[in-house]
Amino acid sequence: MDTIDTLISARWVVPVVPDGLTLADHSVAIHGRRIVDLLPTAEALRKYAAATHHELPGHALIPGLVNAHTHAAMSLLRGLADDLTLETWLREHIWPTEARWVSEAFVRDGTRLAIAEMLRGGTTCFNDMYFFPNVTARVAAGLGMRASIGMIVIDFPTAWADNADEYIARGLREVMDAHKGESLISTCFAPHAPYTISDAPLARIRTLADELERPVHIHLHETAAEVARHVEQHGCRPLARLDRLGLVGPNLLAVHMTQLDAEEIALLAARGASVAHCPQSNLKLASGFCEVARLREAGVNVALGTDGAASNNDLDMWDEMRTAALLAKGVAGRADALPAREALRMATLGGAQALGLGEEIGSIECGKAADLVAVDLVRIETQPVYDPNSQLVYAAGREAVTHVWVAGRPQLVDRELVQLxxxxxxxxxxxxxxxxxxxxxxxxxxxxxxxx
Structure with a gap:
């Protein structure tokens, strides 16, 4: 028998690829940080001697969820200012509060709160955009959480930096260089939005992103008012401006995208850009509807994000999956607009691909990192089980998550946090x-x- 670190035997394994596949009574073998085998449980018990064997006869084992857009530290602002339009929420409440309170301590404590919530909900990787990204990276790395850390850039001064050049310099030095070689921490450029950053820093980000092969993570086409104001000020829509600056390409992750016409969808598809869909935040702020079905039909990779807990008000990717699937049907007028299996793919492999991590995480495949989540489906709320994919998206919730592993390391065991x-x-x-x-x-x- 081969000796391995961990064997997880589940009633169902949902590997995400191939599309729609569900494997009954299968096991995942883990050694070190990686998946080394996926095979029927009876065969696994003959082949492997595991230091730890988790037997989960009523569970579905899925890839770890990838939260493709959030502001982790803003968990400390949860419920601060609700039921407001985006502009009122930002300008009259969030920005003044941040100006007074955001600090290294705020980001540290807010990020720890966010990571605890995400792990309890089966999220094993998050893509962040916030001030003091060096602190977010340090906290995530220290807790064994996978994170894509956005090197935020805006034109105006904050507690983190005084101008765009300083934002870029500190991001490169204190985030990217400081965590180079760390397997759990990746980086991306995070210009906040077209209305908070001018052309010169955007052009520099484009050059750096190309040279360093880093994603560019930006709020874009979030509301009709934003787009209209941009047309008045720049004579074009925001996506056209980014395209003129050379930013629309495979490394672009455009967040929200509730205001798109047919030509813009075709452009995103042709350039290989990704979209981060945040359905609950969009609904709560009445920002509009992202036309997920049209994007997917055009071939655009769509990921899922929660946005920050200040505008959602949680970091629950299960809610996002369900809302995304239901909303897509309502917007498209078709019940098959976003099937359950595709919603799950958006929350896993779609997010991984958007962050440039598709070869590392997002599906259960040999050689990939062992970022895994066990979901208990033997519950009144999820019985009977005809199709695990449907139960996961339409009936289960984060309360059904019992075990979480990040790079083979247990982070949640029987609903109890291990590191926090x-x-x-x-x-x-x-x-x-x-x-x-x-x-x-x-x-x-x-x-x-x-x-x-």
Whole structure:
């Protein structure tokens, strides 16, 4: 028998590729960080002697979920300003609060809270865009969480940097160079949006992204008002401006994209760009509908993201899968517009491919990193099981996630976090609520919460 580190035997294995495949009574063999075999359980028990054997007779084993767009530290702003339009939410509430409170400590505690939530929900990789990305990278690496860290760039000063050149320089030095060679940390350029960054830094990002082979992660065509204002100011729609600057290509990850015409969809497809669909955030902020069915039919790779917990208000990729599938049907007027298996693919391999990690994660294949999630389907809420793909998307939720592995290392076992202290994380979140609550009280004239 061959000796391996871990054998996971599940009632169903859903590898995502080939498309729609479900394997009954199969096992995944792991040695070190990687998947070394996928085979029927009876055969696996004859072939392998595992140091650890997880027997999961009522579970589906799937690839780890990939959250293709979030702002992890903003978990500390969850519920701060709800039921507002995007512009009001940003300009009158989020940006003033960030100006006062964002710091290394804020990002550290917010990222730890976000990672705990994501792991409990089966997310094993997240793509982040926020200030102090060096802190986000350090926290993720220290906790064994896979992350694509966005090197944020905007024109105006914040606590992280004073101008676009400084944002780029600090990102390259303190994020990309500092974590070079770390298997769990990758990087991308993250210009915030066309309305917060001018042409010169965008052109420089294009050059650097091409030279360094890094994705470019940007909010784009998020609302009709944004697009209309951009036309007034620049004489063209945002995507056309990015195309003129040479940014529309295989390394572009365009977030939201609720305002697209047929020519723009064709352009994205022709250039091999990806779209990060954030259905719940788009709905909550009334930003519009991303036409996922048309994008997919054109051949555009579509990933799923939660956005930040300040606008969602959670980091629940199960909700995003279900909402994406249902919304796509309603927008297209077709029940087959986004089948369950394709929603799952968007939340796994679609996200991995958008981040340039498709050869490493996103599906259960030999040689790939062992980023895996076990989902308990022997529950009242998910019985009976005819098609595991359908149950995963339309009936299961993050509460059904029992085990999570990142690069072969257990991060959640029987619903308990391995690397994180939930009590400490919640105490830190409560402390931030007290501090920030003082500001809210000052703004609205309500009694302020006492500071710590």
């Amino acid at each position: 202290d939930a009590t400490e994380i919640m105490a830190n979140a409560a402390a931030w609520r007290e501090r920030i609550g003082v500001q809210i009280g000052e703004q609205i004239g309500a009694p302020a919460a006492p500071a710590d």
